[in-house]
Amino acid sequence: MLELYQFEMSHYSEKVRLILDYKGLEYRKIEVTPGIGQLELVRMSGQRQVPVLKDGSVVIADSTAIAEYLDKQYPDKPIIPGDPKLRGLCLILEQWADELIGLNARKCLVGAMGQDQSFRTAVLPAGTPDIFKTFVGSVPGDFFSFLGIGVGMGPDAIKAAQAAMKHDLASLCFILMKQPYLITDQPTLADFAVAGLTMYVKFPAGNYLNIPDALKGKGISGIADAGTFYPFFTWRDKLYSDYRKPLATTNTSTGSGPTSINIED
Template sequence: MLELYQFELSQYSEKARLILDYKQLEYRKIEVTPGVGQIELMQKSGSRQVPVLKDGSTYVSDSTEIALYLERKYPERPIIPTDSLAKGQCLLIEEWADASIGLKGRKAFIGALNQNQNFRTSILPANTPDIVKTAVGAIPGELLDVLGTGVGFGGDAVKEAKKSLTQDLEALCLILQNQPYLTGDSPTLADLAVAGLSILLKFPAGSYLDIPDPLKGKGIPGLADNITFEPFFAWRDRLYADFRQGSSIPSSNSSSSSPTSINIE
């Protein structure tokens, strides 16, 4: 069976999961413990970043490389068009989504955690002691903003990320007005990448992710609850309903210690 080394809340891991589900491939999720688990992953695969796919003795890192590997090794239910124009559009959108929705979405998500106490505490595992939840919620957003500035997650950087994502979502809504998928009448890697990478903007409402129930259907204030972007999220949810499997796929931890859910990448 294929094995996917992942973080449950990593949008790049979700991109890989969605591709695996679309191709109807059976796989096992292995939750990597941030820190020690990444060292173990580095020893096995040569990469400390998730996702990493294991197929027999072959390890493939990076969500795009995983997609291309699966397309070569398991060509049934193809995700890359053969038509030259559609193929070019597909690959271009996939690369853009990695850099824009993926990276900027993560920045905006961390910004929302910093500034919204309820959102910050709701992301913690369900078994987190109340005293820890209270302590995490009590951290001033201004302090988190200052701390984030030094690593590119300060208030100004978050505002720029949300501004860019607003334009991206508007563009996606326009593209999808008159066609069912981003490059035409059939789903491709472009659709699976955009949909999977968007989970941090607004979590799917179904049982696709191992997250607390109150988080399902919720997301970044100003994006997830903006009626202008409802057509995009409705499209994303239809794609999930058609192709994404539930969270019953077996999983395990890569280390004996429990993973820290709040670490994203």
Template sequence: MLELYQFEMSQYSEKVRLMLDYKGLAYRKIEVTPGIGQIDVYRLSGQRQVPVLKDGTTVIADSTAIAFYLDRQYPDRPLIPTEPYPRGLCLMMEEWADESIGVKSRKALFGGLSQDQNFRTAVLPTSTPDIVKTIVGSVPSDILKMLGFGVGASPDEVKAAQDALRQDLEALSLILLDKPYLVGDRPTLADFAVAGLSILIKFPSGPYLDIPDNLKGKGIPGLADNPLYDSFFNWRDRLYADYRQASSTATRTSSSADAPTSIQID
């Protein structure tokens, strides 16, 4: 069986999960422990980032490289068109999504966590002790904003990211007003990239991610709840309903030198 080394909350991991589900491929999720687990990911793949896909003895890092591999090895339900124009458009939109939505939504999420105490505590795993939730929820917004300077999410950077995402979401909403997919009449890598990378803007409401129930359907205030972007999020809901499989919490724990450490996500 295919093995996906991942973070459950990783947008790029979600992009790959969507692709695997679309192709109907069975796979096992292996949740990597941040820090120590990434050292083992490096031993496995030569780099520290997830997602990493393992297919027998073949190891592929990077969500885009995984898409190309899946189309070569499992050609049914191709992700990338072969015709020149749709292929070029698909690859361009996927690259744009990686560098725009993928990067900006992480900064915008930090701003959302700073603004909303309930949203902040909802992001924590359900196994988090109540006392920890209370402490996290009580951290003043001003302190979180100060911490943002150290992680590339200062108030100015958060505002710039949120403003850019408003333009991105408006553009996507307009494109999808009367079209079923971003490129042509079937889903492509562009659709799964845009849908997967947008999960930090608004988490899917269905049983797709191993996250607390009170986080499902929630998102960044001002973006996730803006009716101007309804056509985009309605499109994403349909894409998930048609192709995304219900999440499984099955993971593998390993202490061997060639596999990342696994944790259970509630």
């Protein structure tokens, strides 16, 4: 069976989980412990980041490389169009989502964590000592490494990321006004990248992720709850209900969290 080395809370891992579910591939999730658990990843794949896919003796790191491998190896329900123009558009949009949406979403999340202690507590990985949960800056780097960032991100960087995210979501809403998916009339890699990498902006509602219930359907205030972006989140909700497989068992994770996440404008 396919094995996905992942962090449940990783948006690049979520992009891959969406693709695996869309293709109807069975896989086993292997949760990597931030810090110490990444040593095994380095041994296995030569780098420390998740997601990493293991298919028998084949090991692939990086969500884009994994998507390309899956489409080649498991060609049913292709996610990369064959037509050259559509293929090019799909790959450009995917890279844009990975680079810009993904990085700005992380910054928005860090901003929200700085503003709201219950949100910070809910987002930090299980095992983070309580003493570290009070101030973002007092959490050791390992606990933040699951986000792929350091601590101490400045307010200007966070504000710029929020503005960029709003701009990008508005642009996506324009595309989705006229068509069901971003590139063709079927979901492609671009759709899964955008859907996965907006996870931190608004966590999907429903039993898809093993995260505290308090986070489900919640997101960055001013973005997740803004009517302007309703078409985008409605589109993403449909993608989830059509293709993402809910967790097999009842979510037993616990934790308290906010009903909204406040960010100062």
